[in-house]
Amino acid sequence: MISLKKVKQKICPVARKEMIVDAALEILASQGVASLTMDKVVAKLPCSKGTVYKHFSCKEDLLMGIGDKALTILIALFNRAVAFNGNSRERALAIHLSYLIYAILHHDLFQSVIAIKSPTVYNKASAEKLAKHERLENKLMAIMHKLIATAIENKELTNINKLNPQQISFALWSMNFGTIALLGEDVMQCEGRRGLEVEREYFNHNNILLDGIGWLPLQKDHDYRQSARKILSQLFSQEIALIAQSGRVLVF
Amino acid sequence: MISLKKVKQKICPVARKEMIVDAALEILASQGVASLTMDKVVAKLPCSKGTVYKHFSCKEDLLMGIGDKALTILIALFNRAVAFNGNSRERALAIHLSYLIYAILHHDLFQSVIAIKSPTVYNKASAEKLAKHERLENKLMAIMHKLIATAIENKELTNINKLNPQQISFALWSMNFGTIALLGEDVMQCEGRRGLEVEREYFNHNNILLDGIGWLPLQKDHDYRQSARKILSQLFSQEIALIAQSGRVLVF
DNA sequence: ACCTGAACACCGTTCAAGT
DNA sequence: ACCTGAACACCGTTCAAGT
Secondary structure (H helix, E strand, C coil): CCCCCCCCCCCCHHHHHHHHHHHHHHHHHHHCHHHCCHHHHHHCCCCCHHHHHHHCCCHHHHHHHHHHHHHHHHHHHHHHHHCCCCCHHHHHHHHHHHHHHHHHHCHHHHHHHHHHCCHHHHCCCCHHHHHHHHHHHHHHHHHHHHHHHHHHHCCCECCCCCCCHHHHHHHHHHHHHHHHHHHCCCCCCCHHHCCCCHHHHHHHHHHHHHHHCCECCCHHHCCHHHHHHHHHHHHCHHHHHHHHHCCCCCCC | CCCCCCCCCCCCHHHHHHHHHHHHHHHHHHHCHHHCCHHHHHHCCCCCHHHHHHHCCCHHHHHHHHHHHHHHHHHHHHHHHHCCCCCHHHHHHHHHHHHHHHHHHCHHHHHHHHHHCCHHHHCCCCHHHHHHHHHHHHHHHHHHHHHHHHHHHCCCECCCCCCCHHHHHHHHHHHHHHHHHHHCCCCCCCHHHCCCCHHHHHHHHHHHHHHHCCECCCHHHCCHHHHHHHHHHHHCHHHHHHHHHCCCCCCC
């Protein structure tokens, strides 16, 4: 019998680590988080299971690697968004729109970051990978914290509840995350959700919440629908085009 | 060799179905959703795998059965909450507090309902079980819809955004769900979340949001902290005692 | 030293064999 | 007709054997 064994070959470890994450990402994108299998990852790779396990101590560790990639993409979007040329509330809206775009365009990555938050995953992953993920998450949140702190200083955010920037940032994140998690495409769409479109409700929730914390100008004094259109065309035309390719149009 | 085969025995199918769900529930409570295994369920049961599969076509179907139990508990809590003797915004607060209590007291059930919303589960479960689950979810949401519709009629909810009751109900649900999902006990608690307590932020978010949709009286005109205390002592003293048993105190 | 893949334990699901 | 549990396919993880 002819041996079909793969020939041993040394590759730069950093490059290989990236190859492994990329292979996992392909499976994630085409089959979803639940179908992500070490067997399938290895099948896409020019190396063996043992080698994959040298880079990632377990499946959960690999998921952390994917989550890091997700956060890196999101950080780039947030940074682009926060630079929008408008008032501070419009910049907050820009960040939120970038989060929605990310959730639609990379819904597999969005799912992977959710998965990471569950004990089954974070209890198994290595301390090193967990620390790295936390660093990235902090970097992401810092963008929002800074915008909020500045807005409070400039009296654009009246903050009637006297919450600190971290608390306000969390209120916004909870709302946005919850909306996408309950109305997103990967969620069971039962009768109770009929008539609700994630992008429209997301926009509504954003207005309600920013009014609720007293972020000026309030809805009644500003046309945020127009701001949203401006943000999308000025900052995210490329992403909107990609979303449009799947036959979907973002309307507010 | 002595045969250790279980002796065949007929049992009322309805009772057995409940026994199976209860066995699954025990595992869920002690080991979490991810550790729920058909093997473990069968081990707790006086019947075989084949019989379990006669009642539930697959693991996901069984999860739907658990989810139904979860919704039934939640519906009972909502009904108790909405009967609170106070203004309509206080009744909304009561419902939200009951949701938080449910998430803390039955966090395993909370997790199971989340799991059901993912495609891996709802795509595999039987149509019959899905329909039943949807019916229960509608029953749950109807409680909130009705309260909102009445509040709008009575001009207690000024609804400056002109959203329909379903949309408002979804805004509230998104916020509450998102807050628990991001700050709950089963979530990775990294540095960015330090200093945030789910019950305190949950209460803050609730106030911000209800102010945002103009549900009267606004925070500045009413002490909702006192309302919360009244609601908990009048309606949920039993649940609060159970939570206290695990060394936890709900403070607002 | 580094890499491979057979082997093991575990899990969901099926179905031939029992009563 | 109803129930059982061995058997199968699949998956995460390990490690003895190869180079």
